[in-house]
Amino acid sequence: MRGSALLSLALAVSFAVGCERVPEEKQGGPFLEARWIGADSGKIAAPLVAEWCDSLRMLEILAVRGDTGIALALYAKSTFGAGTYPVLPPARADSSPPAASVALRWFAETSIRGFQGDSGTVEVEEIPPGVFAGVIVAHGHSVTDGGKLTIRGTFSHLVPGPAGRGCVPRKPSSDSGASID
Numbered sequence: 001m002r003g004s005a006l007l008s009l010a011l012a013v014s015f016a017v018g019c020e021r022v023p024e025e026k027q028g029g030p031f032l033e034a035r036w037i038g039a040d041s042g043k044i045a046a047p048l049v050a051e052w053c054d055s056l057r058m059l060e061i062l063a064v065r066g067d068t069g070i071a072l073a074l075y076a077k078s079t080f081g082a083g084t085y086p087v088l089p090p091a092r093a094d095s096s097p098p099a100a101s102v103a104l105r106w107f108a109e110t111s112i113r114g115f116q117g118d119s120g121t122v123e124v125e126e127i128p129p130g131v132f133a134g135v136i137v138a139h140g141h142s143v144t145d146g147g148k149l150t151i152r153g154t155f156s157h158l159v160p161g162p163a164g165r166g167c168v169p170r171k172p173s174s175d176s177g178a179s180i181d
Contacts, residue, residue: 028157029047029157030047030048030049030050030155030156030157030158030159031045031046031047031048031063031155031156031157032044032045032046032047032048032061032063032070032153032154032155033045033153033154033155034063034070034104034136034151034152034153034154035151035152035153036104036115036149036150036151036152037149037150038147038148038149038150039142039145039147039148039149040108040113040147040149041149042068042106044063044065044068044069044070044106044153045065046063046064046065046068047063048061048062048063048155048158049061049062049063049161050062050158050159050160050161051160051161051162051163051164051167052080052160052161052162052163053163053167054162054163054167055167055168056075056094056167056168057075057076057077057078057079057080057097058073058074058075058076058094059072059073059074059076059080059160060072060073060163061073061074061155061158063155067106067107068105068106068107069104069105069106070102070103070104070151070153071101071102071103071104072100072101072102072103072122072136073090073093073094073100073101074098074099074100074122074124075093075094075096075097075098075099075100075101076097076098077097077098080160081124081126082124082125082126082132083098083123083124084098084121084122084123084124085098085099085100085121085122085123085124086098086099086100086119086120086121087099087100087101087102087117087118087119087120087121087122087138087139088100088101088117088118088119089101089116089117089118090103090116100117100121100122100138101116101117102116102117102120102122102136102138102140102151103115103116103117104116104140104151111144113142113144114142114143114144115140115141115142115143115147115149115151116140116141116143117138117139117140117151118139118140118141119138119139120136120137120138120139120151121136121137121138122134122135122136122138123135130159131157131158131159132155132158132159132160133154133155133156133157133158134154134155134156134158135153135154136151136152136153136154136155137150137151137152138150138151139151
């Protein structure tokens with residue numbers, strides 16, 4: 001997908017998500033906006049943090065605003081780059097690159113609501129080199145009941161940084177000759 005096509009798609013998703021005032025912190029910095037409808041509805045517009053874990057070949061994207069948060073894990077075949085990342089259940093995503101996992105949580109009136117993606121896509125474009133934008137369209141289900149929802153969103157100005165925590169190396173395979181203590 002070329003830059004202008006992605007921009008058109010991002011604008012279409014933004015229009016579908018709703019026309020709202022652009023938050024000040026969105027202007028120029030890494031930012032994610034998403035809405036969800038279905039078993040429940042809501043939205044988030046927040047700065048994002050993106051960390052690349054080289055040993056797992058995974059880019060973790062986090063956006064949190066108050067009690068609401070969305071996380072994406074984008075699994076690459078080798079290095080992170082532009083392309084289509086199909087949304088898969090978390091247990092399958094890391095072993096089927098390129099793939100994406102999507103998780104969403106917020107505080108409802110009397111409980112914490114959590115959903116995980118099971119289908120859809122995350123489309124990523126690199127504009128300019130080293131800076132990424134994307135469109136999220138994912139379908140998910142509740143982790144506690146049968147509720148389903150659809151998540152639509154965009155992210156922009158994403159510049160992956162090195163993983164600051166939680167990035168663990170893969171265990172060597174048994175045929176590599178390395179020992180595991």
